[in-house]
Amino acid sequence: MTAAVHEQSGPVDDRPRRRTALYAAVAVGLTIALFVGVLATRKPAADRVAPSRLIGRPAPDVSGPGLDGSRFALSAQQGKYVLVNFFATWCIPCVQEHPQLRLFFERHQAAGDAAVVSVVYRDEPADVRRFFDERGGGWPVVEDEAAKVDWGVRGVPESFLVSPDGIVLTRVVGGVSDVGLERLLAQADRALRGGRP
Amino acid sequence: MKRWLPVLVLAVVMAGAVVAGSLRGGHTPTVNERVLHIAKEVRCPTCESLSADESDAPASEAIRAQIKSQVEAGYSDAQVRAYLVDRYGQDILLRPQSSGVSALVWALPVAGGVLGLAGLVVVFRGWRRRRVGGPAVSEEDRSLVAAALGGQQGEGADEDEELAFLLTSLADLDRERAAGDIEDADYSALRDDYTARAAARLRGDRVVSPTRTRRPLRPVVVGAGVLALAGVAGMAVARTAGERVPGQTVAGGITETSGERLARAAALAGQGKLLDAIKLYDQVIKDDPQNAQALAYRGWLVRLAGRSGSDPALIDKGLSYVERAIAADPKYPDAHFFRGEILLRDKHDAAGAIPEFEAFLSGGGEPDMASLVQQELDAAKQAVGTGAGGGPPGG
Numbered sequence: 001m002t003a004a005v006h007e008q009s010g011p012v013d014d015r016p017r018r019r020t021a022l023y024a025a026v027a028v029g030l031t032i033a034l035f036v037g038v039l040a041t042r043k044p045a046a047d048r049v050a051p052s053r054l055i056g057r058p059a060p061d062v063s064g065p066g067l068d069g070s071r072f073a074l075s076a077q078q079g080k081y082v083l084v085n086f087f088a089t090w091c092i093p094c095v096q097e098h099p100q101l102r103l104f105f106e107r108h109q110a111a112g113d114a115a116v117v118s119v120v121y122r123d124e125p126a127d128v129r130r131f132f133d134e135r136g137g138g139w140p141v142v143e144d145e146a147a148k149v150d151w152g153v154r155g156v157p158e159s160f161l162v163s164p165d166g167i168v169l170t171r172v173v174g175g176v177s178d179v180g181l182e183r184l185l186a187q188a189d190r191a192l193r194g195g196r197p
Numbered sequence: 198m199k200r201w202l203p204v205l206v207l208a209v210v211m212a213g214a215v216v217a218g219s220l221r222g223g224h225t226p227t228v229n230e231r232v233l234h235i236a237k238e239v240r241c242p243t244c245e246s247l248s249a250d251e252s253d254a255p256a257s258e259a260i261r262a263q264i265k266s267q268v269e270a271g272y273s274d275a276q277v278r279a280y281l282v283d284r285y286g287q288d289i290l291l292r293p294q295s296s297g298v299s300a301l302v303w304a305l306p307v308a309g310g311v312l313g314l315a316g317l318v319v320v321f322r323g324w325r326r327r328r329v330g331g332p333a334v335s336e337e338d339r340s341l342v343a344a345a346l347g348g349q350q351g352e353g354a355d356e357d358e359e360l361a362f363l364l365t366s367l368a369d370l371d372r373e374r375a376a377g378d379i380e381d382a383d384y385s386a387l388r389d390d391y392t393a394r395a396a397a398r399l400r401g402d403r404v405v406s407p408t409r410t411r412r413p414l415r416p417v418v419v420g421a422g423v424l425a426l427a428g429v430a431g432m433a434v435a436r437t438a439g440e441r442v443p444g445q446t447v448a449g450g451i452t453e454t455s456g457e458r459l460a461r462a463a464a465l466a467g468q469g470k471l472l473d474a475i476k477l478y479d480q481v482i483k484d485d486p487q488n489a490q491a492l493a494y495r496g497w498l499v500r501l502a503g504r505s506g507s508d509p510a511l512i513d514k515g516l517s518y519v520e521r522a523i524a525a526d527p528k529y530p531d532a533h534f535f536r537g538e539i540l541l542r543d544k545h546d547a548a549g550a551i552p553e554f555e556a557f558l559s560g561g562g563e564p565d566m567a568s569l570v571q572q573e574l575d576a577a578k579q580a581v582g583t584g585a586g587g588g589p590p591g592g
Contacts, residue, residue: 095569
């Protein structure tokens with residue numbers, strides 16, 4: 001049947017289309033610039049501070065038997081900074097960060113202002129004992145199954161800096177470095193002192 | 198009433214189904230069933246598109262254990278989920294919660310669907326009105342057009358293309374009706390439409406006929422309808438599309454490069470998924486049997502597995518892969534470190550380990566590893582000096 005109707009058409013003005021192309025080009029350019037900017041200003045992998053729901057909140061407890069058989073409780077460590085480090089002997093970045101942790105631990109052991117505790121993340125006690133025998137490190141090493149989820153740990157190594165009054169300050173995903181830890185500690189110290197009269 | 202009967206029947210059936218579904222009884226779930234149920238709704242924190250129930254990653258194991266201990270302690274499913282969200286964030290749940298901002302994820306598709314449906318109803322009603330109601334045609338219009346049709350296509354039809362078209366269409370319409378090709382309602386609507394428009398042309402009125410009057414809101418409604426439908430369809434596709442399994446790429450069909458595979462294997466090894474990492478290294482080696490990195494790290498992971506299972510055969514197998522890596526690329530530093538470590542810690546061959554560690558240090562290995570390798574070199578030299586074969590076995 002002849003139900004078709006004619007459409008009237010006028011002369012086509014292509015100016016709006018040109019403007020659309022210009023806007024699109026500017027938008028794409030800005031997006032790329034933003035993307036490059038974000039990537040260029042990202043922190044390097046070492047000591048990468050990551051968000052956590054725990055930051056600013058009281059630290060969940062870490063408690064359990066240590067390698068030497070004694071019982072450890074994070075809640076008993078108040079009065080000094082504590083670096084809670086989740087690790088495993090099979091994890092290569094954990095092996096790489098170990099000497100750095102040792103440097104940090106040894107420097108602060110004498111001063112008594114900061115401590116380190118390592119929480120074993122799916123590992124054999126014998127392997128952990130051997131790991132510390134070979135590589136040193138005199139800090140407590142604790143088995144605490146619940147702590148992995150209490151701290152929202154996704155993989156190893158992951159470390160959390162806890163303030164002297166037991167508040168989680170920072171989460172570091174990946175291996176730590178001695179220099180990076182000192183920087184985090186200094187920042188935390190400045191913030192704490194700045195917050196006090 | 199007859200018109201609404203199917204709708205009524207459909208409504209009764211749907212309401213019946215909902216009531217029947219909600220009244221269906223069930224047994225009280227056991228602890229393991231509840232753990233399984235909750236774990237299915239929780240995302241594996243270190244995997245892609247896997248639930249904590251499906252994954253064997255250490256983080257998923259820890260989550261399952263924690264769910265179990267909380268269920269046994271008397272926590273409700275909602276309390277366990279709330280605890281996990283509190284520790285990992287909202288993204289730990291595979292299904293977004295139906296409260297707060299997350300509720301938008303559920304509400305928006307429904308709102309989109311309703312909006313789309315409303316848009317379509319408006320559009321269809323407009324079409325129907327146009328077809329059935331047609332424009333108002335006065336008697337004057339009819340006589341004007343009849344005169345034009347009687348006067349052999351009408352005065353001015355030669356110059357006015359649209360007028361000629363409309364008059365021809367009117368004549369065709371009558372023929373189609375006589376032949377029984379068109380329904381009466383359509384005939385009337387089209388005839389009135391053509392008549393009104395032809396009369397307007399004959400009067401010299403160039404204004405578009407009433408049926409063509411633009412309604413300013415129509416494009417907005419149509420646009421909203423289309424967008425809403427597209428949104429709903431997109432959500433539906435996203436929800437029902439097949440999930441990726443470990444080892445598959447985002448695009449599924451695109452082949453990963455060796456570099457990407459190696460990076461992913463390293464990440465998997467870092468998460469403790471040694472078997473998955475070994476499989477990836479095997480894929481790289483299959484494509485490139487001389488890939489020193491894949492050979493060396495595959496060997497190292499096999500050696501780690503051998504050590505944790507106290508299986509000397511696996512350690513030997515690991516060493517053979519590391520040696521293949523050195524043969525493929527004698528300058529690859531990591532392979533030298535791995536060989537040195539196996540010789541020192543597993544084979545108690547400190548003298549054999551020394552040149553390997555030295556090769557790593559002089560070969561430009563990872564600066565982060567240098568202090569560790571130096572330590573191992575010192576240990577090897579000390580063992581040689583004291584006459585011991587090597588240090589205690591290490592990881």
